[in-house]
Amino acid sequence: MHLDHTPGNGGTHTHTPPAPAVPGSRPLRIGIGGPVGSGKTALVAALCRVLADRFSLAVVTNDIYTTEDADFLRAAGVLAADRIAAVQTGCCPHTAVRDDISGNLDAVEDLAAAHPDLDLVIIESGGDNLTMTFSRGLADVQMFVIDVSGGDKVPRKGGPGVTRSDLLVINKTDIAPQIGADLAVMDRDAARMRPGTPVAFLSLRESPGADVVTAWVLDQITAWQAGTAVPVAAPTPLSSTAGSAAG
């Protein structure tokens, strides 16, 4: 053992973590997370259809197994096949976008190298639970997609996905009457769980272009490319989030 030597970088060791990306210096990365079946892939497809004419886009999918989501996007023809990459997540979709983002970073870097003009990379997580969030090292901004079929209680259950995302999307509102989900309750609870951050109600059946989400994405791209700060969810301690949920 070399107990007597100075560690590798000889006293110049820095405690500064890698600097965050300068807005505009590379493609904007938007994370889209949410539970299984909440409509993430359909939303990604809708965004691609609307945005692909105006921006250079790429998508990274994180399927739990297979390459189902990537295959769906390729089959939908919303993007060229070489603009879609699939990351395998070893049974841990949240790990791949939060705790160990290396596979996703590799995919993003490879897409950026193959398409130097990229404006936007959409990173879709595998379906997970309400605690899933994207690392800020991977996604500059993130949305969390839930749907009404889980019942109108989901927003008030909280969890970092609901409380910490930059945009909460409540999807499939067209089937709320059949489910018996009260959208007003979801709206009220969501506002209480994530004060000051936006919530979007969406029905891709009624709005195939996902207008409300598209508008938010366009705002993010504009801010990123202008080099202005992108809104980031306030780093609220989880304990105080839980407190506000109770209150």
Place this chain on the structure above:
Amino acid sequence: MGAGLLLLGDSRLPAGGYAHSGGLENAVLRGEVHDLDTLTEFLLGKLYGTGAVQAAFAAVAALTAGPYTMPEVAPWAELDAELDARTAAAPARAASRAQGRSLRRVAKAAWPTEPWAALGVSPHHAIVLGAAATRARLDEREAAVLAATNVVNGPASAAVKLLSFDPISVTVVLAEMAGHCDQVAEEAADAARTVFADGDWERLPCWSSVGLDVCAELHVHEEVVHFAS
């Protein structure tokens, strides 16, 4: 031993390891691994086969990187080619390079003044591991221990997820493996020191595990997989 060993040996190190099962998933799909006894056999075979090679390359990489500032000029390309030649299955080479790329990213962030570019964009995992070990104040034997334990810990963790094994029972298996890992690492470090002295890289250990090569090749053709390898 220092904290550096725990830093680089931690399964939570964000270097992509969690997405790989080291051939275990395919062995499960083939019915080769289905209980703790077959898991133990799998791990022993892997450890004394490719594990011994990985450990030797981690050790020789540690010797090459040296205890002080990493040399600007080093035989990284030669070591890379030697390990390539010892990894018969192309998907296994790809898995090694994917994890090496991720580990290099972490190492570059942790020790930013070192010439990591010299290792290449996607170096083999064992080679980066050995170089990174020296930055964490570890020697060649400890680098070999890291590589050897990595070879068994990843598949064992995957087995818990894929086969719903009792994690405590799997830890018992790993506890039995620890002595084997130390032995493999000791021999790997000895081999690495001998070879490093004369630069005759061809004489580095060249064990292989044909069954694992088959698993690696078959895995990329499976329709439903959870792990990248």
